[in-house]
Amino acid sequence: MKAVNCLGGKLDVIDVAAPRPADGQLVLDVQRCGICGSDLHAKDHADELEDVLAALSYPDFMRGDTPVVMGHEFCGEVAERGRRVAQGVQGSTTVVSFPLVRAGGGVHLTGLSPLAPGAYADQVLAEASMSFIVPNGLSVDIAAPDRTDDGGTARNPSQ
Secondary structure, three states: OEEEEEEOOEEEEEEOOOOOOOOOEEEEEEEEEEOOHHHHHHHHHHHHHHHHHHHOOOOOOOOOOOOEEOOOEEEEEEEEEOOOOOOOOOOOOEEEEOOEEEEOOEEEEOOOOOOOOOOOEOEEEEEHHHEEEOOOOOOHHHHOOOOOOOOOOEOOOOO
16 A cells, blocks of 8 residues: 655655554544644654653654654544454444554554554554544544645545
8 A cells, every 4th residue: 555654854655565453443544634733843853852752651753764654633434343343333434533553562653653654644543442433424624634734634645
């Protein structure tokens, strides 16, 4: 699948393996992913944040020399469900999700950690227990708004 990779402050479209859901997780086909100030700041200043995140006991925040698929303000359509996902979230349901996922024995910041690739991609992992169905009729542009000054939301980074 296509994804936007950040390495050394540079963004490139690359091919990566599609995500596989663990127990309690969803794979979402990304419909919208906003770009917010924390994305822009982390892209250019990730190394400056290392001490702050270490003080918070989080060693897995992105760094300039580590490739990361960013994007943590997203909505998507459920493409696949892991085991132990409640029946309320069915395939092709549009959801938003709090950007944290369980991986590698910990909890990681979606789109801000190499252990939790974000939604600047065709697909993204989400915790089902932290995902919320987008109410019927609500535009995906509102469900995952852009935070940049120009108001444009990326439909899908590979398009």
